[in-house]
Amino acid sequence: MSLFAGQGGPGERTKFHRRYNLLSPLGVIFLGLGIAVFSGQGSSQTARTMAARRKAMVADQIAARGVRDPLVLKVMSEVPRHLFVPVDVVDRAYEDYPLPIGEGQTISQPYIVALMTECLALKGGENVLEVGTGSGYQAAVLGRIAGSVFTIEIDGTLARRAATTLERLGFENVHVRAGDGFFGWPEEAPFDAMIVTAAAPEIPPALFAQLAEGGRLVIPLGDAQTYQRLTVVTKRAGKPHIEQVLDVRFVPMTGEILKKK
Numbered sequence: 001m002s003l004f005a006g007q008g009g010p011g012e013r014t015k016f017h018r019r020y021n022l023l024s025p026l027g028v029i030f031l032g033l034g035i036a037v038f039s040g041q042g043s044s045q046t047a048r049t050m051a052a053r054r055k056a057m058v059a060d061q062i063a064a065r066g067v068r069d070p071l072v073l074k075v076m077s078e079v080p081r082h083l084f085v086p087v088d089v090v091d092r093a094y095e096d097y098p099l100p101i102g103e104g105q106t107i108s109q110p111y112i113v114a115l116m117t118e119c120l121a122l123k124g125g126e127n128v129l130e131v132g133t134g135s136g137y138q139a140a141v142l143g144r145i146a147g148s149v150f151t152i153e154i155d156g157t158l159a160r161r162a163a164t165t166l167e168r169l170g171f172e173n174v175h176v177r178a179g180d181g182f183f184g185w186p187e188e189a190p191f192d193a194m195i196v197t198a199a200a201p202e203i204p205p206a207l208f209a210q211l212a213e214g215g216r217l218v219i220p221l222g223d224a225q226t227y228q229r230l231t232v233v234t235k236r237a238g239k240p241h242i243e244q245v246l247d248v249r250f251v252p253m254t255g256e257i258l259k260k261k
């Protein structure tokens with residue numbers, strides 16, 4: 001993009017076109033550079049369009065519904081959600097609904113990502129656990145606020161894909177593991193905050209055990225076939241304090257938790 005910068009104004013560029021035949025070897029090189037510049041401008045145009053959509057998403061879907069935490073609003077307007085979804089749905093990345101991410105799973109509606117993040121009441125620097133990495137988008141949002149994020153995904157394909165996306169975008173404090181989040185991530189406990197982004201019939205005991213004193217766990221609790229209550233569990237003097245936030249619909253948590261019934 002900066003290739004033409006410093007090469008003078010439009011007058012000089014016109015001169016350059018007159019002097020070189022585009023089919024000469026040098027001309028072909030310049031043509032190639034021109035195409036590179038043009039496509040570079042295309043992607044920065046896309047980035048601008050997506051940033052504008054993100055801003056509208058935050059205003060119309062998130063702030064308008066009552067999410068107030070300035071850190072959450074800031075991060076939601078910065079993390080490029082369109083880079084976490086499959087190419088065929090990129091154009092819908094900032095719409096007001098969940099989207100398919102492959103392997104029968106979905107990325108949550110932007111408002112729900114913002115609301116769950118707000119429920120964690122992060123101030124910055126915390127150690128956070130996520131169960132249900134999916135696309136990696138929620139983990140990225142958390143990663144922009146917290147000190148470190150450990151996220152577990154039961155589907156190996158999704159885990160690998162999310163790890164690649166997060167690495168490519170430079171989220172060095174977000175760590176992905178393929179496995180069953182039912183058991184938490186004991187080596188990295190205690191966690192100041194935890195978020196489960198799949199519907200669970202109950203709080204997995206290992207998660208509560210790995211929650212720090214005063215820490216918060218956000219989880220959709222209830223029947224996976226119908227709807228769940230988005231629940232905030234705070235650990236006070238080793239005991240769970242429960243607060244219900246909103247009715248939600250999540251894909252089911254699978255693995256060990258299903259064997260418990």
Ligand code: SAH
Nearest residue numbers: 132134135137138153154181197253254255
């Ligand atoms: N947070 C994700 C969306 C999650 S969808 C995002 O931002 O894109 C829920 C995810 O939870 C799915 O990818 C599903 O495979 C995963 N999941 C279900 N049960 C799980 C378990 N026991 N451990 C870890 N991940 C699980």
